[in-house]
Amino acid sequence: MTWALVITGGMVGAPLRYLIDRAVGRWHDGAFPWGTFTANALGCLVLGLLTGAAEADAAPPDLQLLLGTGLAGALTTYSTFSYETLRLAEGGAGFLAAANVASGVVAGLGAASLGAALAQGLWG
Numbered sequence: 069m070t071w072a073l074v075i076t077g078g079m080v081g082a083p084l085r086y087l088i089d090r091a092v093g094r095w096h097d098g099a100f101p102w103g104t105f106t107a108n109a110l111g112c113l114v115l116g117l118l119t120g121a122a123e124a125d126a127a128p129p130d131l132q133l134l135l136g137t138g139l140a141g142a143l144t145t146y147s148t149f150s151y152e153t154l155r156l157a158e159g160g161a162g163f164l165a166a167a168n169v170a171s172g173v174v175a176g177l178g179a180a181s182l183g184a185a186l187a188q189g190l191w192g
Contacts, residue, residue: 099164108149
């Protein structure tokens with residue numbers, strides 16, 4: 069049953085990441101990888117909210133597997149983040165590469181913290 073929950077969450081998270089990337093790409097034309105940035109920040113928000121809910125005993129283990137490991141795991145993508153950062157650096161956009169790393173880490177930590185704070189307010 070565990071693997072089925074993870075697979076089901078991943079089946080939603082991976083296409084959602086693709087759709088977010090395409091939708092955001094329509095709004096932002098340029099070298100900065102806004103689609104991956106947005107998907108990663110959203111995944112961190114989901115995981116922060118879920119972690120906060122789990123700490124308050126408001127998220128059962130099956131929900132954690134479905135949404136945390138499955139959905140958020142497939143929604144976020146460290147490999148694409150790394151590839152896009154490398155592509156920027158190799159293409160002579162060192163500032164954008166550094167900005168991608170710095171803003172990605174700050175946004176991810178901020179989104180996870182916001183999610184945890186929201187969960188604390190809801191279930192704390």
